[in-house]
Amino acid sequence: MKKKHLFTPGPTPIPSDALLAMAQPIDYHRSEDAVTLIKDVLEKLKHVFQTENDVLFLTSSGTGAMDGAVANLLCQGDKALVIQSGKFGERWAEICEAYGVEVITINVTWGDSVAPEAVEAQLTVNPDIKAVFATLCETSTGALHNIQALAGLTQSSPTLLVVDAVSALGADDLQMDNWGVDVVVSCSQKGLMTPPGLAFAALNHRAWEAVERSDLPKYYLDFRKAHQRGLEGSVPYTPAVTLLAALQCALNHICAEGIRPTIDRHNRLATATRSAVKAIGLPLFATSPANTLTSIRLPEEIDGKAFVKMMREKHSVTYAGGQGELSGKIVRIAHLGWMNENDVIVAISAFERGLAEIGYDVPLGAGVAAAQEGLRK
């Protein structure tokens, strides 16, 4: 019997009403019903983005919105500061380089979070930096970055702060307007509990001014067209309507709970998971772990790739392994989106049993007990 449990930091489990919405006969994207759907979704996304700015959407992976952020905000030869603390920080640099943008990088040890002072120092030395590209939760390591502190550095200067909130939106706090973040990009298959295929961006007025000046080539990823059409409940190109229908269901759940309680729930689940990992006797990988996922450093003697494969194939429990230089060295357990206390207990108890199965000396039940204590609070 294959009863599956998915604990990857995207895709995340989909609420059953959203799954069933996708099984409905498909509808035309240029109908009045589609206008209502698109307007509703874009309005509810503002609540999740904690912003009064318009949110635009693209039919793409989250990387499409990251690519679009660079292509729409910058000019050829512009200077950008990129915070690299894992695979997704590196992606910002790769995109900038693809467009001929000059990249200054701050390299943070994987698992650590950037020191705002390091960003401040670079902005002082290079006052002509047009934009800082940061990551809310670096999904490859599970590290949370202090976006509020970074916004404190940029909001009174002409430098824009662009935040990849792909995996953390709705799980870790990101107060776009209150903190003064200029651009936030995200996508559907993480905290938004919808299948992959939709990406989002919210820009404030400073960012839209930069868009007006930008001379980098773009067509499909053109933010202005997506924004203008979105305001009319429309799209420049045929959107993934099926995914929009699912997203509407998922957003109804988030808006019913409210974004602050949603983030609080993620914090409770994350805190309980961290307590459990410590009780099992393994170290957390991230210095400042996000609510999105918990990264666990495995002992040398455990082959992380084989462990993740065994858990999936034998027990139908899917965790994520390490990416890039962390391949085989960490396990990543997401507590993201359509997740509650019981899911966290399943994730932890299966992890304990899996470790025992491969012969690792684990105090069975210790992790679960610690999580139970954490969840009682």
Add this chain to the structure above:
Amino acid sequence: MKKKHLFTPGPTPIPSDALLAMAQPIDYHRSEDAVTLIKDVLEKLKHVFQTENDVLFLTSSGTGAMDGAVANLLCQGDKALVIQSGKFGERWAEICEAYGVEVITINVTWGDSVAPEAVEAQLTVNPDIKAVFATLCETSTGALHNIQALAGLTQSSPTLLVVDAVSALGADDLQMDNWGVDVVVSCSQKGLMTPPGLAFAALNHRAWEAVERSDLPKYYLDFRKAHQRGLEGSVPYTPAVTLLAALQCALNHICAEGIRPTIDRHNRLATATRSAVKAIGLPLFATSPANTLTSIRLPEEIDGKAFVKMMREKHSVTYAGGQGELSGKIVRIAHLGWMNENDVIVAISAFERGLAEIGYDVPLGAGVAAAQEGLRK
């Protein structure tokens, strides 16, 4: 009671097994199961593309693959020939211009198809044209273009032929390898009977050589990355896995029928629809109509926008109206994808009744009778 019928040239109706596949719990895109799924889908797409070349996919609308074709094949300042016979031909020109490509256009009256001699003349005057951008079925008018003749002009020269087969793939014949077409792009929500959100491109060896030389900026739409990862059953960025699962179901239907019988079926449905429209007494809009859809020119006294709106809102029958300069002047009825004889009869009979309802003098039953005769053959 709202029993809906969708006759738009994308999205098209989805087979029920594909709908139900999307309602299954979502799975991780970096699993062995995903590798099997991606490899299977890419292999079956070759059959539909009638090619031995690899097919790559992107998570995007069809326009994403069109954008990618320009960005991946050309260099800044290159000269391109664009055949404009409607909205989607114009899109090729807009994309080229966005990337700084010099565009020569052949403007064809909307509804007509390009004369291959006009293309030949341009290629003679401008032998340095790097690529010809053409459209198999111009969805905005319903016109079919003679791609085989165009390939005859390009295949023995260094000029590449790039074909937008977005709406016509699987409905109108396009023998990529036999005819010598260099690049074919398409997407999921037309003949492939899958929701929008996936785009495809197939390139032959000449096209891949151009990709190696291309200096235009691209990241998310990078064909090389999508191609290389696709060969491993993988992806550079999180794909729309839900749509891939639906696509696998849809491709199983097409491969079971076989691409040649699938195209023949579309031809039968299209021929019957055209006979019906003539029997009703209205003119076809396209000079060389495609199998994908039938465009009908409406009499001056009929407001096409109001007619399409009435048919949807009152009768739950969705046709497409005209786009751009054809807004309100034509009705477009698709017979595309998951469609058989009975669907065509519904489309025609509802059209007849709708015309009668708005007071147009239509011989009720004449269209249906003509279609029945056509379908009996």
